[in-house]
Amino acid sequence: MTLFGIDNLPYGVFSAAGGSRRLGVRLGNAVIDLEGLGGLFAAPSLNPLLAAGRAQWTQARAAVIEHVRSGPPEIPLDEVTLHLPFEVADYTDFYSSEQHATNVSRILRPDSPGLPPQWRHLPIGYHGRSSTVVVSGTPIARPSGQLAEGVFGPSRRLDVEAEVGFVVGVPGRLIRTASFADHVFGVVLVNDWSARDIQAWEYRPLGPFLAKSFATSVSPWVLPLEALATIPAVPQDPRPLDHLLPAGPGFDIRLAVDWNETRVSHPPYASMYWTAAQQLAHLTSNGADVRTGDLYASGTVSGPARDQAGSFLELTWNGNEPVKLADGSTRGFLEDGDHIRISGTALGAGGGEIGLGEVVGTVVA
Numbered sequence: 274m275t276l277f278g279i280d281n282l283p284y285g286v287f288s289a290a291g292g293s294r295r296l297g298v299r300l301g302n303a304v305i306d307l308e309g310l311g312g313l314f315a316a317p318s319l320n321p322l323l324a325a326g327r328a329q330w331t332q333a334r335a336a337v338i339e340h341v342r343s344g345p346p347e348i349p350l351d352e353v354t355l356h357l358p359f360e361v362a363d364y365t366d367f368y369s370s371e372q373h374a375t376n377v378s379r380i381l382r383p384d385s386p387g388l389p390p391q392w393r394h395l396p397i398g399y400h401g402r403s404s405t406v407v408v409s410g411t412p413i414a415r416p417s418g419q420l421a422e423g424v425f426g427p428s429r430r431l432d433v434e435a436e437v438g439f440v441v442g443v444p445g446r447l448i449r450t451a452s453f454a455d456h457v458f459g460v461v462l463v464n465d466w467s468a469r470d471i472q473a474w475e476y477r478p479l480g481p482f483l484a485k486s487f488a489t490s491v492s493p494w495v496l497p498l499e500a501l502a503t504i505p506a507v508p509q510d511p512r513p514l515d516h517l518l519p520a521g522p523g524f525d526i527r528l529a530v531d532w533n534e535t536r537v538s539h540p541p542y543a544s545m546y547w548t549a550a551q552q553l554a555h556l557t558s559n560g561a562d563v564r565t566g567d568l569y570a571s572g573t574v575s576g577p578a579r580d581q582a583g584s585f586l587e588l589t590w591n592g593n594e595p596v597k598l599a600d601g602s603t604r605g606f607l608e609d610g611d612h613i614r615i616s617g618t619a620l621g622a623g624g625g626e627i628g629l630g631e632v633v634g635t636v637v638a
């Protein structure tokens with residue numbers, strides 16, 4: 274049973290044997306080349322397809338399914354290089370897991386009341402840096418920065434954040450939640466690498482800056498929304514303002530985090546408080562527009578149990594409760610040479626389980 278059957282078919286950009294970049298879909302452990310289908314498929318990135326809009330996306334998917342059914346050549350995954358699948362326009366990151374926001378408050382601000390007062394009224398977010406969004410497999414250089422007053426050096430508290438990213442296809446502003454699927458093409462996995470010591474020293478009052486802008490990794494496969502089942506969103510109290518209603522769909526996406534090949538966490542995206550539709554509506558509610566290739570991420574996904582934490586800040590409770598890895602070593606935060614894999618599966622539109630693939634990265638000095 275493959276997680277990449279005909280009910281999935283995520284899009285990516287690949288090259289083989291030093292050749293040019295081409296669009297493909299993943300089938301099992303192989304890539305199907307789409308170049309021969311011409312039109313929007315004959316491009317070195319997904320951007321032309323992203324810009325084409327919902328009707329064309331549906332048509333494209335039908336054409337791809339027909340092509341795959343015709344038994345085209347399969348190129349084994351280990352014979353190709355996977356690239357960043359689209360040109361990232363702007364990158365925005367949210368903070369929409371109630372458990373994550375509560376944990377971070379408890380860890381970093383133990384004398385504060387918990388969730389920030391506005392947290393249940395709007396999806397909190399910040400604008401990130403698109404130039405450092407990299408494809409899975411890209412080595413992550415440990416960032417240096419101001420760690421405290423008078424101290425500049427390599428971060429000692431380098432962390433991960435397991436998130437789900439949403440890829441915008443059709444530009445727009447003042448986007449209603451009900452129009453989510455007319456603008457958003459699909460989803461990727463995201464690791465929003467974070468330097469907690471840089472963050473703690475710099476973030477008040479304007480939020481994350483250099484603690485997160487050095488690298489954000491994304492999975493090479495973009496899962497079209499059509500492949501995903503929708504589920505009811507998490508109930509919200511108080512009732513959101515009108516421009517954030519209806520809430521839009523939830524998605525049953527299950528993440529897993531492996532630290533040097535030891536499975537340490539299973540963050541459940543289905544538990545997110547704010548939906549992707551509400552995030553997009555909020556992001557454009559002041560008249561700001563989104564563009565083709567915009568990426569916005571859910572925020573760290575953390576469930577209520579310790580082994581559902583989407584960051585090591587939470588998993589090790591700020592390094593105070595280290596985790597033991599399979600090789601017998603213990604960890605609070607990332608060490609040089611550490612390898613992180615965030616993988617994901619989801620309930621597919623056809624009722625079965627489908628794969629989102631993985632986003633991996635190794636920390637280098």
Ligand code: CA
Binds near residue numbers: 366367434436572573
């Ligand atoms: Ca984040």
